[in-house]
Amino acid sequence: MPEAASRPTLEAVAARAGVSRATVSRVVNGEAGVREALAAKVRRAVQELGYVPNRAARSLVTRRHDAVAVVIAEPETRVFGDPFFALQLRGISKELTARDVQLVLLLMEGRDDHERVGRYLAGGHVDGALVFSLHLDDPLPGIIHGAGVPTVFGGRPGWAGGADSVRYVDCDNRGGAHQAVRHLVGLGRRRLAHITGPLDQTSAVDRLDGYRDLVPDAGPELVAEGDFTLAGGERAMRLLLDRRPDVDAVFAANDVSASGALRVLREAGRRVPQDVAVVGFDDMLPVAEQAEPSLTTVRQEIEGMGRLMAAMLLRGHGRVQDAAAGAGEAGPDRVVLPTALVRRESA
Amino acid sequence: MPEAASRPTLEAVAARAGVSRATVSRVVNGEAGVREALAAKVRRAVQELGYVPNRAARSLVTRRHDAVAVVIAEPETRVFGDPFFALQLRGISKELTARDVQLVLLLMEGRDDHERVGRYLAGGHVDGALVFSLHLDDPLPGIIHGAGVPTVFGGRPGWAGGADSVRYVDCDNRGGAHQAVRHLVGLGRRRLAHITGPLDQTSAVDRLDGYRDLVPDAGPELVAEGDFTLAGGERAMRLLLDRRPDVDAVFAANDVSASGALRVLREAGRRVPQDVAVVGFDDMLPVAEQAEPSLTTVRQEIEGMGRLMAAMLLRGHGRVQDAAAGAGEAGPDRVVLPTALVRRESA
The missing domain is CATH 1.10.260.40 (lambda repressor-like DNA-binding domains)
Incomplete structure (x- = not known):
């Protein structure tokens, strides 16, 4: 036979x-x-x-590869050094595995490598791409558009018209900042500082805008630029203490930089929360729980965002009659997830 | 024009x-x-x-994709949780980027996903594969062989005949264990315990063999099985203290499990190195440096192994006349790198 x-x-x-x-x-x-x-x-x-x-045979008919690329616009060292990306990838991986679709993580060292990533995307190796951690002047969106693969972005795109023309998943960064500032004001704090993220990313800009919405008369000396890293949080906190020794509250744009701020406050002999209250953003475990003192923070569903991005990209992907089905299933092209304040010891 | x-x-x-x-x-x-x-x-x-x-045109002639897959036979959570993999990927990424070859990391949740990884490798998306962290009963080697792509393994393959038939890069695990044990014996220690790695991996078996070579009369109660994780190191150390409260030295099969052992010894009120001397394996920074006390360990060149694997796979890859060049460049198909003892505070 x-x-x-x-x-x-x-x-x-x-x-x-x-x-x-x-x-x-x-x-x-x-x-x-x-x-x-x-x-x-x-x-x-x-x-x-x-x-x-018989997927190989089906692939010939449907031109599907059953694979999705993930592109993180950061050097490989950052991708493996920041637990944020591990969490987001966990969500994506779970969703793709449940559908038996291969997760293909395209790593790079720097911006010089964007063209090569674009070539791989255009080469017919994947059914779509999930792209995150874009910076404002990244050439990646143009390169990815040129590659012609379906794409979902993590975080609202910052380029002109981008937010209306592409699919993305984000959290309510501005509303989350409101929650942080309202909490600090509710504790009776009056001199509220902000440690920003890198201001070439929309998430950082939105959190700064949220802070300014509620503290419109805060002087520029109360805002220090960070970059979402521990070292950046330390630098920013030193600057703030130097400029405004009377600061009594800090809202940091993420948990990792808040941890840096806590370290500097401890070295400077300030008690947290008695002298200075600190609120972070992310609710990233174990960072927020293991901080000393443990971190009050704005929770966003990082793993959930990853799952949702993957699900949005693959909407209708399971159907053999994709092409015949026309415009595809209904479903929103932009999702902004709510945030929630999580109280611990630091504020 | x-x-x-x-x-x-x-x-x-x-x-x-x-x-x-x-x-x-x-x-x-x-x-x-x-x-x-x-x-x-x-x-x-x-x-x-x-x-x-004009790479696209060249690809048609040479059938090259200018992309290499990395397959780590561990769940995605392990890949992002253990800095060992980040270091190895850093070496691979540097080497591939220098040659403008795309690193394609294929993530998975578990063994059920091996078939899917094999389909991707067989699908004509990459020029070769780098595979590491294999376990003895992994179906991956067979699947990868079936996919028909050039492969270099990280770590000596454990299946029968594997070590003679495939290309691999490893470190001298057995010799490294000798260095650790000789150092402990030289300190005058007499009751030397060993915390193993997962014994379905050749690196763990080789380190155990190296320990046994020099402590042939050690009773079985001095050997506790770990799994290269912090929690595994803690469990093993508790077991050892329970069985042999008079233990005066521990050789742990990697730095992460050595850190777990240090934690348990501290909780048990044993001073390191005065009461119990501890030696790890890897010299993984910052794990070894930030341990308390800092860790004496056997250094292996993790990042260098990654670079070497990539270079071995791409030997001759840069040449347009690959096919015409015949058997390819000379160079060894198996490389075993030396190890070195790094002294810090713990032994």
Whole structure:
């Protein structure tokens, strides 16, 4: 018997499980909408028969690669040094694995490598791209647009018209900053400083705007530029103490730079929260929990954002009749997730 | 004028730099063997003329993708949680970037995803694969062999005949263990314990063998199985203290598990090194330096191993006439790097 004939078919799986071909197809392609009891029957039949979906053949018909690229516009050292990216990748990885789609992380050393990333994206190796940590003058959006692959951005794009023309997932950075500042004001603090993120990223600009909304008369000496790193948070806090020794509250644009601020305050002999109250942003564990004192912060769903980006990109990806289905499924092209204040010891 | 005619050619670059076409080609393809002064001239001419090598066209001729996959046989959470992988990836990334080859990191959640990784490798998306952290019963080597892409392994393969049939880079795990044990014996220690790595990996087995070579009469109660994690090191150290409260030295199979052992010893009120001397393996910064007390350890060149793996895989990759060149350049197919003892405070 030729080998091809001995391979179990979709029909055989359907017969064994006592369900329709369509149901088997949905389960095998990781689509939603099948009751768990039925799905379990299908998985058992797949296992018993040793059924393997012929993806190579399907790829020829649908031109699908069952792979999604993740591009982080930061050097490789930053990607592995900042737990923020690990969390976001965890969300993406979970979502893609559930759909049996390969996560392809494209690493780079610097901006000189953007063109090469673009060539890989354009080369027909992936079905789409998830792009995050863009900086305002990054050439990447143009390169990715040129590559012609479906894309979802993490964080609102900063270039003119970008926010209206592309798909993205973000958190409510400005509203989150309001939550932080309101909390500090509610504690009776009067001299509120802000340590910013890198101001070529929209998330940092939005958090600064949120701070300014509620502290419109804060002098420029109360705002110090950071860069989302520990060292940047330390530098900014030293500057603030130097300029305004009477500062009694700090809102830092992320937890990592807030940790740097805590370290400098401790060295300077300031008690937190008694002398200076500190609020971060992210609620990144274990950073926020292991800080001394533990960090009051604005929570955003980092892993959830990753999952959502992947789901948005793959909307309709499980369907073999993608092309025939026309415009694809309904669903928003921009999602802004709410934030929440998490109280711990530092404020 | 048609656009194609206006693009600067390799010849134009050669004329401007005053060098041969072959020299320009070597510099542009990132090959070695060109004097730095000449290479600088070529780079200047490339920049002044705005020369762009036509890689897409070349790819059609050579069937090259200018991309290399990295496969780490661990769940994504482990890859981002253990700085060992970040270091190895840093070495790989530097080497690939210098040759303008894209690093494609294929992430997975578990063993169920190995087949999907194999499909991606077989799908014509990369020129080769670098594979590390294999476990003895991993199906990956077979899957990768089936995918038919050139491969270099990180760490000696453990399956029968594997070490003679594949290319790999490793460090001298057994010799490194000898260095650790000799140092502890030289300090006058008599009851030497060992915290192993996961014994389904050759690196862990080799380090255990090295320990046994020099402490042949150590009872089984002096060996506790760990898994290269902090929690595993803690568990193993508790077990050792429980079984042999008189233990006066510990050789841990890596720095991370040594850090776990230090933590448990501190909680148990044992002074390090006075009561118990501790030696790790890796010399991973900042783990070894920031341990309390700082860690005496066996240094292996983790980043260098990554670079070497990439260089071995791409040997001859820069040459357009690969196929014509026959068997490729000379060079060893297996490299075992030496280790060195680094003394700090813990032993």
